[in-house]
Amino acid sequence: MSQKHIKQAARGxxxxxxxxxxxxxxxxxxxxxxxxxxxxxxxxxxxxxRGDWMKNIRNEKNQIVDAGLDLNDPQAFGE
Known part of the structure; x- marks a missing residue:
């Protein structure tokens, strides 16, 4: 009987x-x-x-009004 119990435990x-x-x-x-x-x-x-962050805004004369996120500004969100 002891062997039978061991076999059941091994199967378990x-x-x-x-x-x-x-x-x-x-x-x-x-x-x-x-x-x-x-x-x-x-x-x-x-x-x-990312495309929105890098997008620049230009006026009627095609001059840049807003250059987008400034990555080099230590006070900015990008740094």
């Missing part, structure tokens, strides 16, 4: 191991999928915003 340990492995794989796939989706959305959203 293997089952627990397989269930844990499948759970980790499922969570890994979900994590990678969500990170990919968020990364792609952020890439396109930030590209659109």
């Amino acid at each position: 340990q293997r089952q627990i191991y397989e269930e844990n492995r499948q759970t980790l794989i499922a969570y890994s796939v979900a994590s990678i999928t969500s990170l990919t989706i968020v990364g792609i959305l952020n890439f396109f959203a930030l590209n659109a915003a």
Whole structure:
């Protein structure tokens, strides 16, 4: 009877191991999928915003009125 009990415990340990492995794989796939989706959305959203930050404003004489975000100004938001 002792051997039968040991065999059941070993089978239980293997089952627990397989269930844990499948759970980790499922969570890994979900994590990678969500990170990919968020990364792609952020890439396109930030590209659109970046274009707005760099856009300059010109008047009727084609002179620059506002050059956009100044990256070299220590007091500015860009630094």
